[in-house]
Amino acid sequence: MKNTEVLEERITAQGCTEHLSAVEDAIYVIGGKWKLKIIIVLQENGNIRFNELQRNIPGISARVLSNELKDLELNGFVKRVVHAKQTPVVVEYISTDYSRTLQPVIMALSNWGKTHKRNIREDAF
Numbered sequence: 001m002k003n004t005e006v007l008e009e010r011i012t013a014q015g016c017t018e019h020l021s022a023v024e025d026a027i028y029v030i031g032g033k034w035k036l037k038i039i040i041v042l043q044e045n046g047n048i049r050f051n052e053l054q055r056n057i058p059g060i061s062a063r064v065l066s067n068e069l070k071d072l073e074l075n076g077f078v079k080r081v082v083h084a085k086q087t088p089v090v091v092e093y094i095s096t097d098y099s100r101t102l103q104p105v106i107m108a109l110s111n112w113g114k115t116h117k118r119n120i121r122e123d124a125f
Helices: 013-030 035-045 050-055 062-074 099-121
Strands: 078-083 090-095
Touching: 013 035, 013 099, 035 050, 035 062, 035 078, 035 090, 035 099, 050 062, 050 090, 062 078
Parallel strands: none
Antiparallel strands: 078 090
C-alpha cells in the first residue's frame, strides 16, 4: 500500500510536538471504548433517555454510561435536559452542535478502519 498523501511543508520538531499534543488532547476527550459510540448513538437518535441509550450500546453498564455521559457533558458534546414539570421527571440526552463537529473525524476514522480491515484480510503489508 502506497502513501499517497503529500506533506505540504516540512514539520519542525516544535510543530511535531504541537501536533502530538493536539492529538493526545483529542484522544483524551473522545478516546476509550464507549465515548464515540455514545456520541454516534446520540447523533443518530436525537433526544434519547438513559435506558434507551443504554439499550442502543450493547455491553455498557449503567455506571459506565453515567460516568461517560458526565465526561461528555463536561466537554460540551452532550447536553442533559431535565423535564421537571412532567411526572415522573424525564431526563433526556442530546448531542450538541459541538459534537457534530466530530462527524468528519468519525467518517475519516470509519473509512480508515474499513481500509485497515481490508488490508489485514488481504495481508497487504
